[in-house]
Amino acid sequence: MAKPSAVSFVVSFVIVGMMLGLLLGLHDKNDEFLENKDVPGRPHALAAELAQLETDYQNLLAEAQDLEKKLEQIEKGKWKAYEALQDELEKVKFAAGLMPVSGKGVEVIMQNMPEGELDDHLGFDSSLFSIKYEDILKVVNELYAAGAVAISINDQRLIVTSEIRNAGRFIIVNSRRITPPYVIKAVGDPERLESGLKIKGGLVEALREWGIEIIVEPKEEVIVPAYDGGIEIRYAKPVKKEGDA
Amino acid sequence: MKIKAYHLVILLVSVILGVMAAMQFKSSSEIIDANIERTEKMAEKVEAKKKEIEELKIKVDEMNLQLQEAAESPEMYALNQQLITYGILAGTVEVKGPGVKVLLSDSEEPLKPGQDPSFYVLHDVDILKVLNELKAAGAEAIAINDERVIATTDIRCGGPVIIVNKNKRLAAPFVIKAIGHPDTLYNSLMMKGGVVEQLKFWNIRVSVQKADEVIIPSYPRSIKLEARLGGSISG
Numbered sequence: 001m002a003k004p005s006a007v008s009f010v011v012s013f014v015i016v017g018m019m020l021g022l023l024l025g026l027h028d029k030n031d032e033f034l035e036n037k038d039v040p041g042r043p044h045a046l047a048a049e050l051a052q053l054e055t056d057y058q059n060l061l062a063e064a065q066d067l068e069k070k071l072e073q074i075e076k077g078k079w080k081a082y083e084a085l086q087d088e089l090e091k092v093k094f095a096a097g098l099m100p101v102s103g104k105g106v107e108v109i110m111q112n113m114p115e116g117e118l119d120d121h122l123g124f125d126s127s128l129f130s131i132k133y134e135d136i137l138k139v140v141n142e143l144y145a146a147g148a149v150a151i152s153i154n155d156q157r158l159i160v161t162s163e164i165r166n167a168g169r170f171i172i173v174n175s176r177r178i179t180p181p182y183v184i185k186a187v188g189d190p191e192r193l194e195s196g197l198k199i200k201g202g203l204v205e206a207l208r209e210w211g212i213e214i215i216v217e218p219k220e221e222v223i224v225p226a227y228d229g230g231i232e233i234r235y236a237k238p239v240k241k242e243g244d245a
Numbered sequence: 246m247k248i249k250a251y252h253l254v255i256l257l258v259s260v261i262l263g264v265m266a267a268m269q270f271k272s273s274s275e276i277i278d279a280n281i282e283r284t285e286k287m288a289e290k291v292e293a294k295k296k297e298i299e300e301l302k303i304k305v306d307e308m309n310l311q312l313q314e315a316a317e318s319p320e321m322y323a324l325n326q327q328l329i330t331y332g333i334l335a336g337t338v339e340v341k342g343p344g345v346k347v348l349l350s351d352s353e354e355p356l357k358p359g360q361d362p363s364f365y366v367l368h369d370v371d372i373l374k375v376l377n378e379l380k381a382a383g384a385e386a387i388a389i390n391d392e393r394v395i396a397t398t399d400i401r402c403g404g405p406v407i408i409v410n411k412n413k414r415l416a417a418p419f420v421i422k423a424i425g426h427p428d429t430l431y432n433s434l435m436m437k438g439g440v441v442e443q444l445k446f447w448n449i450r451v452s453v454q455k456a457d458e459v460i461i462p463s464y465p466r467s468i469k470l471e472a473r474l475g476g477s478i479s480g
Contacts, residue, residue, distance in 0.1 A: 046284065060467045063305055067308040071311055081315060085312065094469070096332075137377060141400060141401075160386075160387075163378075165378075233333050233334075235343055237342055239339040239460060
C-alpha cells in the first residue's frame with residue numbers, strides 16, 4: 001500500500017506545480033496586456049495635453065476680455081468706437097502676417113553645392129541634387145512645428161495663402177521668383193527652432209546627404225517683413241450665425 | 246506513508262511559489278487599476294477643458310461678429326471690409342463659399358512581398374503638397390478635417406494619425422476643404438504630373454470634388470495672442 005500512495009503524493013505535487021505554472025503564465029499575459037495597451041504612458045500624454053489646453057484656454061480668455069473691453073468702448077460714442085476697431089484691426093493684421101515682426105529666432109541659409117564639388121561628391125548629375133521646392137516646404141513646416149510665429153523666404157513673408165513651387169528652374173514664393181541662396185528667417189524660440197531642424201535623423205541631416213548646403217544660425221534678432229503682395233478675397237464669405245445674410 | 250524530508254522541501258517551495266505568484270498577480274492588476282483610474286480622471290479633465298474652450302470660443306466668435314456689426318455704419322465701411330478680409334486670412338472668421346473637397350486615404354491594395362508598406366501610406370509631405378497646390382491655385386481658406394489651416398499651420402505624421410496645428414490629432418480619411426474658384430482648384434490638383442497623379446502612383450486613394458459651397462470653421466484657439474507671443478511688431 002505504501003507504493004501507490006507515494007505515487008499519488010508525487011502526482012499531487014505535479015498538479016500543484018502545473019497550477020502554479022498556469023498562474024505564472026497568467027501573470028505574464030498581464031504584463032503583455034500592460035505593454036500592448038501602453039497604459040502607464042497614457043496618463044502622461046493626457047497630462048501634457050491638459051497643460052496645452054490650459055494655455056489655449058488662458059489665451060482665449062485674454063482675447064475674450066480684450067473683446068469685451070472693446071465692445072464696452074463702442075458704446076461710448078463714435079470716436080471711442082473707432083479707436084477700438086482700429087486696435088482690433090491692428091491685431092488681426094498682425095495675425096494675418098501683414099505687419100513686420102521682429103524678435104529672437106533663427107536664420108536658415110540653403111544653397112546648392114558648387115557643381116564641380118557635387119559631381120566629385122556623389123558621382124551623379126548635379127541637377128538631381130539641387131534644392132527643390134519640396135525641400136523648402138519641409139524646412140518651413142519643421143520651423144512652424146517648432147513654434148515659429150513668422151517666417152520669410154528671401155524676404156517674402158509667408159502668409160496663409162503663400163505657395164512655394166517650381167516654375168521651370170526657379171522657385172516661386174508669393175508669385176515671385178526667388179533665387180539661391182535661400183535665406184529663411186523665422187521668429188520664435190531659437191533653441192527649439194534650431195533643434196527641430198538639427199535633431200538626429202532630422203531634416204538638416206537628410207538635406208546634407210542630398211548635397212544641399214544648409215546652415216542654421218540662432219539669432220538674437222531677426223526681422224521678418226510684412227506680406228506686401230496683393231490681397232483679394234473673392235469667393236470666401238463670412239458665415240453669420242443668426243439670419244445668415 | 247512516511248513523510249520524508251524532501252516532501253517537506255517540495256511543499257515549502259510550492260507554497261512560497263504560490264504566494265509569490267499570487268502577490269505578483271495582485272500587484273500587476275493593481276497597476277492596471279491605478280492606471281486606468283488615473284487615465285480616466287485625466288481624460289475627464291481633458292474633456293472638461295475642451296468643452297470650456299469650445300464654449301469660450303463661441304462667446305469670442307459672437308463678440309467678433311458684434312464688433313464687425315459695430316463697424317457696419319457707412320463711414321466705417323473701409324474699416325469693416327478690412328476687418329473681414331484680414332480676419333479671413335488670419336483664420337479668425339468662419340467662411341463659406343465655392344471650392345473643392347479632397348478626400349485622401351491610405352492605399353488599400355494588398356502589398357506584394359518585399360514592398361515597403363511605408364511607401365503606401367500618406368505622409369505629412371503629401372498633405373503639405375496638396376495644401377501648397379491649393380494655395381498656388383488661389384485657395385482663400387482651407388481646413389483639414391474641419392481644422393482651419395492658418396499661416397503657421399504645421400503637419401506631422403504621428404503613426405496612424407497626423408498632427409496639425411501643433412497638437413490637433415486627425416485620423417484618416419482626411420477631408421481637405423478649400424474655398425476658391427472650383428475649376429482652377431480642381432485642375433491644378435488633377436494636372437498631368439501633378440500632386441494627385443503622384444499620390445496615385447503610390448496607390449494612395451485620392452478623390453477631388455468640386456463643390457458649390459463648403460463651410461470652413463474659424464481657428465478654434467486664440468490666434469491674435471499666439472501670434473504675438475514670439476515677436477513684436479517692428480518698423
